[in-house]
Amino acid sequence: MGFTLFVLLPILSADAIWSSQAESFALGPVPAMVDLRNMLTQHLVKKSCALLDATAQRRRDALAAGQFNAWRASVREAVLNALGPMPFGKEGCPLNVRVVSRHEREYYTIENVLFESLPGYEVNASVYLPRADAFPPPWPGIVIPVGHSAKTRESYQKPAQAFTRMGYLALTFDPPGQGGEKRPGNDHFSDGVRCYLTGHSSNRYFIIDALRCIDYLETRPDVDMKNGVGMTGVSGGGMTTMWAMVLDNRITAAGPSCCAVPRALHPILDNYAECPEVLAFGRFSAFDDADLFTAAIPTPVLLMAGAKDEVFTADMSRSLANELKESFTQAKHEDQFSFFLDPGGHNYSLAMAVEFTKWMDHWVQGIPERKLPAIAEDSLEMVPDDLLACHPRTDCNMYTINKAMAQDLREHRSFASIQEAVRAVINVKEMQPAPECRAGAPSLVWFHYLQELMLTPEPGIELPATLLYPAKAEWRGAAVLYFDDRGRWTDLRTSGPLAGLTGFIDANTNGPAILTVDVRGWGDSHPADLRYDIAGWGGRGRWIEYVSAAMGDPVLAMRVRDGLSALAWLRAQPHIDPAKIIAGGHGMGGVIALHLAALDSTLAGVFAESPLATFESLAASENYSWSPEDFLPGVLKHYDLPELAAALTMPALIAQPLDAAKKPLPKKDAEEMYQSALRKGEKFSLIAESDAGAIQHFVQNILK
DSSP: OHHHHHHHHHHHTSOOHHHHHHTTOOOSSOOOSSOHHHHHHHHHHHHHHHHHHHHHHHHHHHHHTTOHHHHHHHHHHHHHHHHOOOOOGGGSOOOOOEEEEEEEOSSEEEEEEEEEEETTEEEEEEEEEEOTTTSOSSEEEEEEEOOSSOTTSHHHHHHHHHHHTTTOEEEEEOOSSTTSSOOTTOOTTTTTTHHHHTTSOTHHHHHHHHHHHHHHHHTOTTEEOTTOEEEEEETHHHHHHHHHHHHOTTEEEEEEESOOOOTIIIIIITTOOOOGGGSOTTGGGTOOHHHHHHHTTTSOEEEEEETTOSSSOHHHHHHHHHHHHHHHHHTTOGGGEEEEEESSOSSOOHHHHHHHHHHHIIIIIOOOOOOOOOOOGGGSOOOOGGGGOOOOOOSSSHHHHHHHHHHHHTTOOSOSOHHHHHHHHHTOSSOOOOOEEEEOOOEEETTEEEEEEEEEEETTEEEEEEEEEEOOTTOOEEEEEEEETTOTTTTTTTTOHHHHHTTTTOTTOOOOEEEEEOOTTSGGGOOOOOGGGGSTTOOHHHHHHHHHHHHTOOHHHHHHHHHHHHHHHHHTOTTEEEEEEEEEEETHHHHHHHHHHHHOTTOSEEEEESOBSOHHHHHHSSOOOSOGGGOOTTHHHHOOHHHHHHHOOSOEEEESOBOTTSOBOOHHHHHHHTHHHHTTGGGEEEESSOOHHHHHHHHHHHHO
């Protein structure tokens, strides 16, 4: 190493000609004006906060203008629209109750029962009964939805026991997935995100179980229903309580715990990857947590929180409590809201159970303040799991129900026109204008110029792009607009398929030009990981999909609009023939290209290599390998990719469509899926393998 330095130093000590030239080195991507790695995350944060600000202002304006009833009705309608079909009460299916077991304990009795909240979809309820000699029946009831846990855990067993020793019947039940008995097909993440495809929220399965628990309590002669029931739970159980109290006026006292905060604080500004059920499609423009509480008026609400809660922090909870106090006061129901801060953490404590009992006594029982029995913490037991087991069916679950919905929607699409459907799903009201562009200097590469670009389709969003075109004087010709979920350079580098498509080393090439673009979140703008992505349930893809869905503007829709912007820019270039532009792409880039073709019939052609074959496969397949960002909310209500392909008016090629596991479909299966498009004859081609030669032939055939 010392010898090398001795040789180099005299050379560099001259006039430093090359060092000065290095200062002006200008190759490579155009420098971004934004932080590309955080660009998409920051965009979603800003847009989400703006939507939530507007939502809060609508609530305040309605309360100030005396329009509370109309506003409350609109929130309840939005909640129902977000959840999807919610048949409960008189509209519910038969409960088909089955008693599983009964266990006598020292202070209470447990009855385990099964009943159906949806046909075949069972609730595994454990009912805790007070001692009849201490509290003669009928008893007032409390429903305790379980959070992202199991009913066998301390935050559910001990509060239920405490309620019985203060004279209340308590019912707990497992949520879909997590650590309880309802795990298969009910994963909050892999199965929850599927529900976006069919246009409803996975929260439907949490809420319907809770509401059907009330239906079940109405069938029991030992339950006093004349003044309604209470509902209380911690974490996800508290969230279930919040949504349920908006829909069912039989809930006459609510006590959500360690769950309610301004959504801007969590999961937006803290970038926490919540479960998709909490972030229903479009909720940010319709209701925040404060809106759920306020829309439940006149239901009395006791909001509870833990001073040491690590996620739903005390400051977040106080912020919401202050907002709710103001809203309840404006609605002239100030005495029906209270806030209790427990000294503990993220759990449902004995102190919380005592506070909620007092709340129940006042608002449900209508009795004066009484001296409650002293309950020692160590007198509350942890019953063995097998004594709470109900063994519900697992063949009917979130996955199977949503799969059936997806298959049914295939026969009941809502739009006559594919273009109209795509416009609705992608949020396209009008064609995108040509974006601003900052361009690097063209660099000669053998017989082509290569130029790096930065397109700006909207403030705060920049799309790195690469343009390759023949180095001929006054050249004007065709172009291929290309998108690749692996990054824009993947099919360019090392004489890749895009380089071959343009005749890269052919001195007589006449193109086409290639514009390959990183839409937001792909390639150079792939989002950086943030702190909560370290969690087992975390990940940028999950956060981005759920938050953009809650905005009502899915990230895949944004990417299609980015593609439209890139098309507008390309079409405006004087050396590009606007009548000879072909859109193409790899993976989800191919899906973007197909959407562009559906929206813009003036494209000369479109091809998709290794695209997702159908959105329905993501709902129907037991396992999948595609990113959560690839699940397009509501799409199956309106169209699927084979229908989109069949509606195209220009020549189209799909090469090697992939199934949900990202495996190539067998030729027979692919042809069956795309049979409507294949009936178009030469206008549509389908090959079961990835074939760069076939794509090159397809492009050349269009442009000849």
